[in-house]
Amino acid sequence: MYIKNIKLKNFRNYRDLDLDFDRSRNVIIGENAQGKTNLIESIYLCAFSRSFRTRSAADMVMIGEKSASVSVEVFSDDLDKNISISLNDRGGKMIKKDGVVLRRTADLLNNLVVVVFSPEDLRIVKDGPEKRRDFINREMSQLRPSYYNLLKDYNSVLREKNALLKEGPESKNIDMLDIYDLQMAKYGIQIIRARRKFISRLSEIAGGIHSRISGGTEEMRIQYKENTDDQVLQDTIFLQREKELRLGHAIAGPHRDDMEFYINGMNARNYGSQGQQRTIALSLKLAEIKIAKEMLGENPVLILDDVLSEFDLKRQSFLFNEIEDVQQFLTSAEVNRQLIENMDEGWVFQVKNGIARRVTGDLSEIYTGGGSDEVENRK
Ligand SMILES: Nc1ncnc2c1ncn2[C@@H]1O[C@H](COP(=O)(O)OP(=O)(O)OP(=O)(O)O)[C@@H](O)[C@H]1O
Ligand SMILES: [Mg+2]
Incomplete structure (x- = not known):
């Protein structure tokens, strides 16, 4: 297009x-x-x-x-x-x-x-996890509007749940937590599975590009860091209840997911040079273009x-x-x-x-x- x-x-x-x-x-x-x-x-x-x-x-x-x-x-x-x-x-x-x-x-x-590349994207490896989540959410939403709707539903339950957790264990609506947890698990599972697929494809394509930029000397892969396992999401959320009430916000679920980059098996966040981190950023953007082409049939x-x-x-x-x-x-x-x-x-x-x-x-x-x-x- x-x-x-x-x-x-x-x-x-x-x-x-x-x-x-x-x-x-x-x-x-x-x-x-x-x-x-x-x-x-x-x-x-x-x-x-x-x-x-x-x-x-x-x-x-x-x-x-x-x-x-x-x-x-x-x-x-x-x-x-x-x-x-x-x-x-x-x-x-x-x-x-x-x-x-x-x-x-x-x-x-x-x-x-659109795939936008600005200087701040060069810091994606080093930045905080919310930047990487934004990246994943933005790219997936663009290509799959149903993912955007899923995320919206999840976030609206999350907001309500956080508001209730803030009120503390004495709140008269405390029973609602069961319903919120159930809904978060329902939407959360779908988010986790969609992300898993997307990140695995991203890793494949960006890895191939990274390897070519580095003249074949570097093998790069991306790992999705799931905060909870989708199989037991609901149980995990339930088990965190006491802690969540104490902290006043929801801690279990895909709103806390992250991804990590590895070069030749080493974590690029801790061990990568600036140049390597830039190459990762460039590979990611070029991979985005390819994935968009795969999913939409056009660039x-x-x-x-x-x-x-x-x-x-x-x-x-x-x-x-x-x-x-x-x-x-x-x-x-x-x-x-x-x-x-x-x-x-x-x-x-x-x-x-x-x-x-x-x-x-x-x-x-x-x-x-x-x-x-x-x-x-x-x-
Ligand atoms: N709502 C607005 N109404 C009028 N002018 C605005 C408004 N918002 C921003 N500007 C003006 O737009 C200019 C900034 O434009 P922009 O960010 O596009 O610059 P740029 O050409 O990208 O510069 P740089 O090379 O520094 O990135 C500023 O002079 C700012 O005052
Ligand atoms: Mg500018």
């Missing part, structure tokens, strides 16, 4: 944008704070119905305005689709597909599938926000050789002259103060616009 066009109205620092994209590579260049990530965020919003950097839809509305909108034309499944999202300054949000209102997020997911859109400069030339060229027929969006605060000059296809855009435009013909205008002071202005 690929994005043909985007229209933004009062979205962040974009007053009014109407931009066509190339179906291969789109390089977005601009100095800091000009709107590169805002543009990426608007695409992400159309894929997930939420932002990756704010919980409040109101933040995305241009300051001083009452409402904003994003509309993308997506070509997928041999069809043109339109996804549009309107936001208002009170946090309201309305999603439409081809003009029809979608009431549930699950109906939006998987219309526009997702790849977005690299400010991440290219984090890789050496070897990893950069691996990235581009590995993906074929994938629409890409690459943002950068500096002009990567080599990348642009080696580009046999694709378009270049310049973003300046909420205005984005395609640079055609002679690219020297962005080179001279940047030059040495651009380098100095970098973060």
